[in-house]
Amino acid sequence: MVILSDITKSYILPGGEVEVLKGISLEIKRGEFISIMGTSGSGKSTLLNLIGCLDRPTSGKYLLDSIAINTLSGNELAEIRNKKIGFVFQSFNLIPRLSAIKNVELPLLYAGILTGERRDKAYEFLKKVGLSERGEHMPSELSGGEQQRVAIARALINNPAIILADEPTGNLDSKTGQEIIDIFKAIHREGSTIIMVTHEKYIAEQAERIITIKDGVCFGGCY
Amino acid sequence: MDAIETIRVAKDSLFVNKLRSVLTMLGIIIGVGAVILLVSIGEGARKEIYKELGELGSNILVVVPGKTSKEGGMHMGTSVVRKITYDEAKFIEKRAKNILHAVPVIVGTSWIKYKGKSRDTYIVGVTEPYFEIRNLKMGIGRGISTSDVDSHLKVCVLGRTVRKEIMGDANPLGAVVSIGDAKYRVIGIMAQKGMALGFDIDDVVFIPTTSSMELFDTDRLFNITLKVRSTELVDRAKKEIKEILIKRHANKEDFTILSQDEMIAVMGKILNIMTAVLAGIATISLIVGGIGIMNIMLVSVRERTREIGIRKAVGAKNRDILIQFLAESIILSVAGGIGGVVLGVALSTGLKQLFDFLPTHITWWSVAIAFAFSALIGIFFGVYPARKASLYDPIVALRYE
Numbered sequence: 256m257v258i259l260s261d262i263t264k265s266y267i268l269p270g271g272e273v274e275v276l277k278g279i280s281l282e283i284k285r286g287e288f289i290s291i292m293g294t295s296g297s298g299k300s301t302l303l304n305l306i307g308c309l310d311r312p313t314s315g316k317y318l319l320d321s322i323a324i325n326t327l328s329g330n331e332l333a334e335i336r337n338k339k340i341g342f343v344f345q346s347f348n349l350i351p352r353l354s355a356i357k358n359v360e361l362p363l364l365y366a367g368i369l370t371g372e373r374r375d376k377a378y379e380f381l382k383k384v385g386l387s388e389r390g391e392h393m394p395s396e397l398s399g400g401e402q403q404r405v406a407i408a409r410a411l412i413n414n415p416a417i418i419l420a421d422e423p424t425g426n427l428d429s430k431t432g433q434e435i436i437d438i439f440k441a442i443h444r445e446g447s448t449i450i451m452v453t454h455e456k457y458i459a460e461q462a463e464r465i466i467t468i469k470d471g472v473c474f475g476g477c478y
Numbered sequence: 479m480d481a482i483e484t485i486r487v488a489k490d491s492l493f494v495n496k497l498r499s500v501l502t503m504l505g506i507i508i509g510v511g512a513v514i515l516l517v518s519i520g521e522g523a524r525k526e527i528y529k530e531l532g533e534l535g536s537n538i539l540v541v542v543p544g545k546t547s548k549e550g551g552m553h554m555g556t557s558v559v560r561k562i563t564y565d566e567a568k569f570i571e572k573r574a575k576n577i578l579h580a581v582p583v584i585v586g587t588s589w590i591k592y593k594g595k596s597r598d599t600y601i602v603g604v605t606e607p608y609f610e611i612r613n614l615k616m617g618i619g620r621g622i623s624t625s626d627v628d629s630h631l632k633v634c635v636l637g638r639t640v641r642k643e644i645m646g647d648a649n650p651l652g653a654v655v656s657i658g659d660a661k662y663r664v665i666g667i668m669a670q671k672g673m674a675l676g677f678d679i680d681d682v683v684f685i686p687t688t689s690s691m692e693l694f695d696t697d698r699l700f701n702i703t704l705k706v707r708s709t710e711l712v713d714r715a716k717k718e719i720k721e722i723l724i725k726r727h728a729n730k731e732d733f734t735i736l737s738q739d740e741m742i743a744v745m746g747k748i749l750n751i752m753t754a755v756l757a758g759i760a761t762i763s764l765i766v767g768g769i770g771i772m773n774i775m776l777v778s779v780r781e782r783t784r785e786i787g788i789r790k791a792v793g794a795k796n797r798d799i800l801i802q803f804l805a806e807s808i809i810l811s812v813a814g815g816i817g818g819v820v821l822g823v824a825l826s827t828g829l830k831q832l833f834d835f836l837p838t839h840i841t842w843w844s845v846a847i848a849f850a851f852s853a854l855i856g857i858f859f860g861v862y863p864a865r866k867a868s869l870y871d872p873i874v875a876l877r878y879e
């Protein structure tokens with residue numbers, strides 16, 4: 256379902272061009288639970304953002320559900336993100352001014368779903384992550400673990416093809432982190448495809464397959 | 479994203495920074511309020527002047543020195559204008575068949591003194607028919623008579639304000655006042671007329687034209703105010719006077735004969751300019767308000783960079799972001815516009831109540847234009863920040879701290 260062929264990504268910096276990804280090819284099948292590991296600065300987030308259609312590769316081919324992502328416009332990418340991708344970030348990335356339930360509703364808003372249905376569905380997903388009582392709370396009133404669960408509910412709400420998580424436990428203590436991983440495992444059992452970046456071995460090992468990135472190339476687990 | 483949600487999201491984010499939103503709106507409130515208020519002052523002046531001119535009656539003509547062009551603009555100081563004299567007025571009255579009265583009017587300012595009190599006021603030299611022609615009523619005593627004029631009598635009729643200022647409650651009739659170097663006997667007091675356009679029309683002293691010629695040492699008239707025998711004869715009378723005066727002015731038409739309609743038209747042109755200038759000044763403040771909106775929207779976009787990144791990450795298209803921010807600036811300016819309408823209407827109504835010399839008149843079109851303009855300003859000054867927000871790269875926006 257995710258097929259990357261010889262993907263490179265360069266950033267143009269004042270000091271010159273820096274190639275962060277240097278030709279990555281990998282394949283991920285529907286329903287897999289993948290960990291991406293690598294040292295800090297090795298290009299894990301860059302790779303995840305490319306898979307999540309937040310960014311475009313400098314060269315190479317990317318097929319997502321047989322769609323050639325390279326050829327799409329910014330707005331088409333936005334639509335793909337809305338329909339097929341659910342993001343979970345290290346720093347939760349909830350909108351601070353919006354209540355938990357409003358944050359969860361957000362993808363539905365851009366999918367053109369009307370208010371009543373949005374609320375019902377958002378409530379359903381908050382319940383799924385065990386936060387049915389916290390819907391009206393603002394992010395600042397929630398603990399880190401709770402915020403991350405709100406973010407997971409938001410990622411799941413549009414029933415996406417892939418869940419992408421960039422160090423989802425990075426800002427949490429190990430107990431809370433494990434709770435988050437348990438949620439991922441549960442949704443994986445229900446059939447979701449999950450790609451999770453982490454640099455903690457014991458977390459990575461709970462996935463089915465570990466992809467290792469080193470200096471912008473694939474070091475292992477890419478197929 | 480549906481319209482209701484767009485407005486709700488915009489409203490919510492404006493409520494988060496209540497003080498800031500209100501201060502930003504204040505610029506628009508003041509701008510719209512100023513447009514409505516200043517236009518209402520201009521239009522109030524127009525109404526008042528039209529009323530005054532309308533009361534003159536349609537069988538009045540006024541001859542003034544100088545040639546007014548057909549477009550109604552005055553030529554001022556371009557060439558030496560030949561004066562119109564007292565004798566010419568007398569001549570017209572005698573010769574012109576269609577004229578009932580011709581009043582030679584002289585206007586100047588002078589000090590008037592009575593028992594140690596004094597006032598600098600308008601002195602108007604007139605003849606007997608003037609009071610009837612201009613619809614001026616006497617309070618007590620009598621007006622200037624033909625024999626006063628013929629005998630160059632030093633008599634005067636005081637307006638209410640002048641009387642109050644220099645003599646208070648003392649019996650005015652028969653009192654002797656000084657105007658310039660001469661002594662004048664008070665023969666009458668005008669009925670109260672009130673204020674018009676900030677000009678106190680009771681702050682005036684009438685004396686015989688002949689005496690005013692001596693006072694100001696001139697035979698140059700301010701105008702000749704004419705009463706035509708009947709309304710139907712106005713055009714014929716105009717032609718007649720024109721012929722008489724041209725002959726006496728060495729075949730040059732260096733004077734203007736204005737009928738009531740023409741006076742209204744000339745005043746209308748002047749008032750149009752005045753209203754346009756007032757509206758223009760007010761519009762500048764509206765534009766300044768718009769720049770305030772743009773400034774605050776730019777700050778807001780920057781502050782919410784991360785939010786924009788998050789929204790894009792979950793599927794917001796450029797257009798969604800554009801509309802979201804545009805909605806905010808439009809809500810700011812439209813709410814400001816509504817506030818401005820309320821302020822402008824309240825101020826013009828209040829002014830009218832408080833000061834009877836400021837007869838404001840609110841026109842629906844100024845309210846409509848000011849309000850529509852405020853909405854346009856929200857769009858115009860909101861587009862740039864909103865577009866900027868919509869074009870953020872999601873990755874860059876998400877990394878923004």
Ligand SMILES: Nc1ncnc2c1ncn2[C@@H]1O[C@H](COP(=O)(O)OP(=O)(O)O)[C@@H](O)[C@H]1O
Pocket residue numbers: 266267268275293294295296297298299300301302
């Ligand atoms: N937008 C960017 N502009 C310039 N350099 C970037 C940008 N994003 C990432 N990089 C650089 O690319 C490298 C890889 O970054 P990243 O993918 O975030 O690494 P990781 O997530 O593995 O720690 C780093 O050296 C980082 O500084």
Ligand SMILES: [Mg+2]
Pocket residue numbers: 299300301421
């Ligand atoms: Mg990273």
